[in-house]
Amino acid sequence: MTIDDKPAVMQILKTTPEFTPAEVVVAEEVLDIYLHDPSGPDYKVLVAEIGSSIKGYVCYGPTPLTDGTWDMYWVAVAPGEQGRGIGGALFAAAEEKMKKARGRLILIETSSKPEYEKTRRFHERQGYELVTRIPDFYSVGDDRLTFQKRLPQS
Numbered sequence: 699m700t701i702d703d704k705p706a707v708m709q710i711l712k713t714t715p716e717f718t719p720a721e722v723v724v725a726e727e728v729l730d731i732y733l734h735d736p737s738g739p740d741y742k743v744l745v746a747e748i749g750s751s752i753k754g755y756v757c758y759g760p761t762p763l764t765d766g767t768w769d770m771y772w773v774a775v776a777p778g779e780q781g782r783g784i785g786g787a788l789f790a791a792a793e794e795k796m797k798k799a800r801g802r803l804i805l806i807e808t809s810s811k812p813e814y815e816k817t818r819r820f821h822e823r824q825g826y827e828l829v830t831r832i833p834d835f836y837s838v839g840d841d842r843l844t845f846q847k848r849l850p851q852s
């Protein structure tokens with residue numbers, strides 16, 4: 699992702715109904731940290747482009763104070779473009795980078811709300827398994843789910 703891609707990525711975030719306005723604010727803060735210093739240690743961002751148009755993005759990074767664990771922080775595909783393999787391609791590209799950086803374990807946190815049902819199915823399709831649930835974490839009745847995937851070591 700470059701600074702020129704930011705308006706398109708923000709448009710995707712703002713038009714994704716699953717994201718609350720507060721979540722969009724946090725997603726933008728993270729993008730700005732990355733764009734200020736793309737080679738910084740904490741966040742990496744990749745965009746998916748078809749022609750010259752941005753259709754989705756993924757943000758990931760090494761989990762602080764771990765040896766080889768990475769977080770998949772954020773992924774979004776433009777609402778009209780979902781279900782065409784773009785999210786899968788973004789995950790594959792990010793996982794390839796993590797493997798090259800000697801990552802061994804990838805974690806994703808998500809919500810148990812019904813709106814995230816398709817997202818949970820997406821994670822499972824990508825080979826992630828549900829490993830923890832913290833009841834009422836985000837709000838009463840909204841649990842935090844953690845999915846994980848182990849990367850093969852070469």
Ligand SMILES: CC(C)(COP(=O)(O)OP(=O)(O)OC[C@H]1O[C@@H](n2cnc3c(N)ncnc32)[C@H](O)[C@@H]1OP(=O)(O)O)[C@@H](O)C(=O)NCCC(=O)NCCS
Nearest residue numbers: 716772773774775780781782783784785786816817819820
């Ligand atoms: C989750 C998300 C990134 C997946 O990207 P995608 O490009 O739609 O996914 P792909 O086309 O690569 O994979 C399709 C699979 O994902 C699942 N899926 C998730 N959302 C879907 C959607 N809106 N339409 C179709 N399939 C969807 C399905 O299980 C599908 O597999 P199947 O067709 O074999 O059942 C995207 O739907 C999205 O941006 N959702 C809203 C934002 C979100 O929930 N982000 C994650 C939390 S940060």
